[in-house]
Amino acid sequence: MTHPLDAAIALTPLGEGRFAGATTPDYWNMAGPFGGATAAVMLKAVLDHPQCRGRPAALTVNYCGAVAEGGFEIAARLVRDGRSTQHWSVEQSQEGGGITTTATVVTGATRDTWAHAMAAPPAVAHWDKTPTSDSFAPVAWRKNYEMRFLAGEPRPLGPGGALMSPVTQMWVRDTPLRPLDYPALAAVSDAFLPRIFMVRGDFSPVATATLSTYFLADEAALARQADRPLLAVCDAAAFKHGFNDQSAQLWSDHGELLAVSHQLVWFKG
């Protein structure tokens, strides 16, 4: 049986770097597909391209306009084929809807180099000691993630109406279980409720404008992680003039930093 994520990011090659895909109900969000599924399928177009070499190092996705339910086309173009990196430009479009999403991808040759970890994961309870959350979210994609919250579980505004912390810490993995790969890592980098919900406790309209994920893990690190939960940490620095930043770190359950991710979120008011 095809995993729901694999169904959501399945692409049919049309030749010359063009691919056909389609949204799936499993990853529907409020008014379009889950941004993480879109990020994953933009990356997938590069990975499926016959000229792709190396492993993903960076992915930036710009959410330009609403993606309607149904089919879409993705065009991936190799902009620069260097010895140590490739640079790709990717566009998703829909008939009658123009360009809905743009992305850029950097791939890097897999190399063993000097390594040094400066950041450390927060000291938290292990995932098998942390209960799975059954908290409700009014979006279909939520059911495809098993979430175990350590801090910042979505909740209504506290007594007295005081603003709350923007921080979420959770163990998270795909459900049904699925071995971790780069598209799944790209998707989970967007699997946080918008920070304005966390801070204000209300559901103001929001939309990610742009998201960048840097993959620090090589293929071997993803294979080691397999289908066990990631420790995902999310924070934000400021809400101002209709936008807020959001930052995330995705850690293996053995304390290895697999990816960092940043986004700029538009909010209504």
Add this chain to the structure above:
Amino acid sequence: MTHPLDAAIALTPLGEGRFAGATTPDYWNMAGPFGGATAAVMLKAVLDHPQCRGRPAALTVNYCGAVAEGGFEIAARLVRDGRSTQHWSVEQSQEGGGITTTATVVTGATRDTWAHAMAAPPAVAHWDKTPTSDSFAPVAWRKNYEMRFLAGEPRPLGPGGALMSPVTQMWVRDTPLRPLDYPALAAVSDAFLPRIFMVRGDFSPVATATLSTYFLADEAALARQADRPLLAVCDAAAFKHGFNDQSAQLWSDHGELLAVSHQLVWFKG
């Protein structure tokens, strides 16, 4: 007299979103122009485009290949013109060199909304109490920034060869003095020595693969800041498999967060 930064980002319109520019010796780096100057000129092409509305909200720059000394062309394309945001795709190319740089820009309508600051600037001495650094860097662009270090001034490896902190805190501004605007803010978001130099104390070859800057300040905040120094804070989480992340926050000297910036850096070994 034209300010060196304005000379470096000057563009001549060629019609249909195309612009001609040229590198300048003032912003030369080791083997090409300073990445911050390239970021600024990519943004400038959007700002100079007759269809540009709103103020810059996000800029992602992908450094695809070496920019040679001399002329270049930038093409800016309005991908999506929404009510609250515009999405732009930008490419820089050189004759015989192909595409050297790609960028995406999100602009946002200037809006007063609910605002909330969660991050706070580090408690540091004010810039007028902090001496200007005369530390040497072997790159021309360094002389166009006045830097006053609070932590993490570039220095050789300490006794015993122990690795050092990746954190830099500095007051920084253009010199000659120049009122702050979005291109200058884009440029300064890259005005940190590579973190591998800070941690290891040696000059391994490095190159920024991709950089994203989110502008949280509106035009009024930039006008208030004028030509006084920004408090710039830079950190990194991990070096691994030939890449490292880098994160920066740019604060006004009154403690307002003007921009956050992230990059993925390739390093040799």
